[in-house]
Amino acid sequence: MRDAYSVETVRAAERALMARLPAGALMKRAAAGLAAACAGMLGRTYGSRVVLLVGSGDNGGDALFAGAYLARRGAGVTAVLLSPERAHEAGLAALRSAGGRAVAAPSAAVEGAPADLPGLVARADLVVDGVVGIGGRGGLRPDAVEVWEAVRAAGVPVVAVDLPSGVDADTGEVHGVAVRAAATVTFGAYKPGLLVDPARGYAGAVHLVDIGLGPYLEGGTPVARALQHRDVAALLPRPSAESDKYRRGVTGVAAGSDRYPGAAVLAVAGALRGGAGAVRYAGPAAGAVTARFPESLVSAGPPSAAGRVQAWVVGPGLGDGAEAVQAVRDVLASDVPVLVDADGLRLMDAGQVRSRTAPTLLTPHAGEAAALLGGVPREEVESARLASARELARRYRATVLLKGSTTVVAGPQEGEPVLVNPTGTGRLATAGSGDVLSGLAGSLLAAGLPARDAASVGAYLHGLAGRRAAPPVTASDVAEELRRVWQDVADGPR
Template sequence: MISGYSAKDIRDAEAPLLAAGQPLMHRAARALAGRVAERLRTPEEPHVLVLAGRGANGGDGLLAASMLCHEGVVVDVIATGDDLHGPSADALRESGGTIRDLAQTSLEDVEAQIAEADLVLDAIVGLGGRPEIPSELAGLLDAVRTSGVSVVAVDMPSFVDATTGQAASGALGAQETVTFGAVKAGLLLPGGSEVAGRIRLVDIGLASLLPAAPAVLRLEDDDVHDLWPHPDHHATKYSRGVVALAAGSPRYPGAAVLAASGAARAGAGMVRCLAPQSVLDLVLRTRPEVVGHPTDTVDLGAVGRTHALVVGPGLSGEEPRTRAGVELLSAADAALDCGVIDAGGLDAVTAQHRFGADIVLTPHRGEADRLAARLGLDADLPGPELAAALAAATGATVLLKGAITVIAPGDGGPLRAQGDATPQLATAGTGDVLAGVLGTLLAAGLPGPDAAALASILHGRAGRLASRDGRLPLVALDVAEHLPEALGTILAGALP
């Protein structure tokens, strides 16, 4: 599991070490230089261009560059400010590196330097970055971006908030970010996660000084292996979990097929579908293992043993099944305390409803905005803040769908942020599949936040497999059919 910390948490952890004279910059620079050297094994005469800003981030890049010079790497530096870290700049010059001032260099000369580089180090601004690019740097960043040269970010991609992840629209995307001491929360959240590339953490001695509770968590493959509900030799369909779906309508019958397929392919012991007969006929033609219950309401007493309820795929907020399902999950004395409220189910949630943390709301941004307006919340909040506000207002765990899925636990714990998806998942019906997967995991007994994170990982990886890692379009049923293979690759320790 990756833990992400706020900029304040990291500064507070660094402070006593810096006061004691610990050489944190040297440790960081040594590790950075080593990683860059690994990436430069192919060129015979490797050439690195460093974009160095003022302060410690530029100092990290300059000191690492001086170490690379001693290894035979040709290093040029473009200084983006007029106050470089003095000792690091001196070390670079002494080792044979050159420094040019951006303000005194033509764009043509800048482009020529970029063209000669095998790799660019982005050391303009790090932990103190803000999502604003000074106008005088826009041309430099555009030139690097259009060149296609590999970029390694030093601690943070520049112009990304290390705590919130908010990134300037022209922030330079990196293939890799070498981050020091602790992973910054902004590297895991929307914005920062999308420009950070692969994250490599360098230990510089902060671990024991960081807070016990991080700001953000991200599950990895090993966590999936540990948390996934593996049936034992004595398992039955009931012990594996029974999920009921209030899904599908004459207008949107396919939503029930997709939710049922997601639930079944994720390993549910039994999938029940509560829907009109016309919807059930379609579901059963595709998924004959589903148990159909012709109904226009949700009465679990009449349905039979059920461990989790999914409400909303293919329904409107006014549908009797929608309202009955939301009321059942929100009742303080409800026998069923875990489930999913998705799609039209979200339109039935009001300020009077209160849920437990094992009820998961699954809005995309538009649905989250509408729900926020009904609950009297600020719909213009950034995604992570909005998810947390919705969780606090409802008591439910909120899974905010997007390129980076953000999960705000209903119990107020650290945010989760998963980056496993592909843009090809932005197509009709894939959210219905996700709702079914999530319902299965809740029915198996996983807590809401864990179930939401696991469902996000599996759904994203299945989408990557179905689209051949984002190269081809997909349809929602493809995602459901690739769920077992995606799980198999994760459990085997191999990324799709």
């Protein structure tokens, strides 16, 4: 499990640890880890050229001390100081003592003596971003933008210190210009912005350096969590010797229409790969479903007449006719867990959702989420994924799986960490992929997983299947890969 903590929690842990260490020891720990990561990226440290972009805070101090370590190993290190008068004194002294040098950024240089920033970064092998730390808010300031544009134009790989300057550590939001790094070296704990887009897209490969914060974070609640292989493996439903199809769970699927029979087929495909013992399909696409999956139990009547189920999936490809409206209402009136997706999200009655006593899982993409939030711009949802998922969960008293570049899962319980899926891929941006995910997560619900776990495990497996399917990927390919992905995760590391 990767736990991501708020800036406030991390700062409190740092203060508690620093109180037990000699002055400056924690910064030197962080800088040593940063220098090691930089050396790894360089391959050969001796004779390499490194440029440090140094702001006025501790983030700049980390960069300066790391630069000193690299200079002692033979690198040519130059620090570009955005605020020379406020640069970290001890870090700057260490860099100069090790043979490094410091120059002022163009906007901070005395008149007539600006740093040749374009030439400097053009000759560099690596740039270290130590402009703004985890306490920064908003995009880069104009003087920092000027420096970043020179680096970007040179195309030199960038290592960010703790997180890329200009992104929001707590929310993953990016307001304005921000540094795009090839890698980010973060200290002590993950920050939510390193797990959630859009900020995640600016971080590159994330490397966590252990600086001893662990014991001081134990009392804090993570803001976000990303499941790993072993976490998912522990949650997978496994049949026992006493299992039958009903004990394993029966998934009901109310999906598809005369116009969109494929949505029903894909949702059933996902459900059959999700660990439940059987799938009951109720709807007008019964012929298409049985032609592809003869093991399915089908009926053409309303969902309530389909027979016993342990969870329902409703919505994919339903359309918007009277029968579709009734199917959604019928499913939401049941006393079993329900997953609502696609057309079901448009057709559901908010009051009926809020009044349910059994778990409800909503699975919108950003556009659907924007509509459910009262018609806010889609871009607002995409730029604030954590806040949007939390607000949907609060407003509808349901668990919400918000699909997208980072899939996030928020529960209705206030204070719970948001679960972040680390396996997402652009390959899943294909018609019908969401229908497969709905069936898969619905089947996990029927198998007995709580809504948050069913959503998170479903998203994790779905992402892996998308990654492993041979391109160009179709939804059917994703469904087919789920069997192998499930087995790989269940077997664990070899």
